[in-house]
Structures are given as structure tokens and as C-alpha cells.
Amino acid sequence: MASAVSAEKTRSISAIAVTLGMILTVGSALGFQHIGGYTPCALCLLQRDPYYYAIPVGILAIAASLFRLPVWLTRSALVLIGLAMLIGAGLGVYHSGVEWGFWPGPITCSTGAPSITTNAGSLLSDLNAVKPPSCNDAALRVLGLSFAGWNVLASVALAAIAFFGASRKAA
Template identity: 40%
Template sequence: MTRRSLILLAGLGSAGLLLAAYGFEYIGGLAPCAMCLWQRWPHMAAIALGALGAALPSTLIAVLGGLTMLGNAGLALFHTGVEKDWWEGPQSCTGAAAQDLGAMSAADLLATDTGPRIVLCDQVSWEMVGLSMASWNGLACLALALIWFAAASRNRTIG
């Protein structure tokens, strides 16, 4: 495959993962936690790099795409560790610290239909074969990083 083809494949891979995340959210009803949202940003950057790389398939763009996916894999691994209690996560989205109940009125606390929906980063909303969405995203990001770096190693070819 040419560098351009690999860049497009990697960018489309991020687009597919991002669409899947939105599908889980809007069709499946699984609201994302803060760390889930963080993992969407590198995919957005990779999509932009893929579009740019389609027009200008340079080594620099491919390397940046690979680094973006490695960073996202790191975020996903960190999130997986938080979910599995391997280490502490940000206090803003884990455990009781995420719920600032003192700032809520009694009516808000008792509301069953309009109250805030707090999604904790240390709770797994969905998993398949023992791996959470964060874990699957991390594995996918590693695979996409390999594609980006394969694109970077290709001689510049137009086509």
C-alpha cells in the first residue's frame, strides 16, 4: 500500500471508532465519562491528519498521526487502570469525590427524572470478553499507530 492509502486507512479507522463511540452514546444510551471524552479528541485530530495526509502524504503527518494514537492508547490504558482499581483516577470523575452533593438543592437530590446524570470514570458501562470500551479503544489505537508508522516508513509515492 502507498503512504497515502495507509494514512487514509488510519484516519478512517479513527473515524469509525469515533462513530462507534457516538453510537454507544446516542443510540445505546451510554453516556461517556470525562476520560471517555478525553479519548475522543485524539481521534478527531487523527481524522484531520488523515484528511490532510490524503492531500499531502508526508512522513511528518504520518508520524504525528502515530504519536497521536500512541497518546490515546496511553489515555485508554490509564482509564482501564482506573476502572480496574490499579491506580487512582482524577478525583473529578471517580468515586464519591465526583459528586458534589453539597452544591445541590434538596429538590435536585430528590428528582428522579431531571437530576444530573453523573458518569464515573471508575465504573465500566459496557464490556466485551472482559475488556471495557477504554481497553478496546487502547488496543485499536495501538493498531492504528502501527498503520500510521507504516505509512511514515513508506517512500513517498503519489497515488
């Protein structure tokens, strides 16, 4: 019985940790964009999608665990989160490779949402002057890693947490 409680507690902690980790990761990206002024490229935006899909699944996993719904629901949600984070890691590896010049990026690699102007009188000239960022150039590197590189590390860590929680079985 103690093992069942321990496995249940581990799944709950994993669900909470991975969901908070995903919220923190995508929240940081949004913070760099809206507060720091780093306009994301098309691949940067694409790397956020696994988070946007997995965060609601994480909330479901937390609810299923805390309300003692069937164990398979929590475990399935954690597996889905783990798979989404592996997809996110793959997208990050692809984008990092584009930045390092290991392979070419997509031909249409620019964002469709350039910086918004607050001056209506110069809107048309601003639209022509603003150049969306290229996927080939890292906007910022911290300890040698770009945002895409850090996303790989975060995604792999979050996938590990999700899979660990999903793998806990009562003895």
C-alpha cells in the same frame, strides 16, 4: 522507480486506512453514546480528543498523498497521527487501570453533560436525579475489555498503520 511508486502507494493506502479507522473508532463511540444510550464519563470523553485532532491531519495526509505534494508532508502527517494514537492508547491504559482499580482516577471524574431530558416540567428534578457515570465503573465489557480497553487496541493498531506508512521510503 518502481520502489518509489510502491512507497508512494503504501503511504496513500496507510493515510486512507488510518483516517478511515479513526473515523470508524470515534464514530462507534458516538454511536454507543447517542444510539446505545451509554453516557460517557470524563475519561471516556478525554480519550476521544486524539481522534478529533488527528482526523483532520489524516485528511491532510490523504490529500497530500493523492495530489502528489511533497513526500515530507504526507510522512509528517502520518507521524503526527501515530503520536496522537499513542497518546490515545496511553489515555486508554490509564482509564482501564482506573476501572480495574490499579490506580485512582481523577477526583472530578464525572461528566458535565448528564442525559438531556425532554420534559421541561421536570427539568430541575431530573438534573438532581441524574447521576453522571463514574470513571471507575466500566459501562460495558466485551470479551473482558471495556470501551477503554478496546480503545487501547484500536489506538495501537492505528498508530502502527500510521508509522508503517510514514516509514516507507523510496529505495
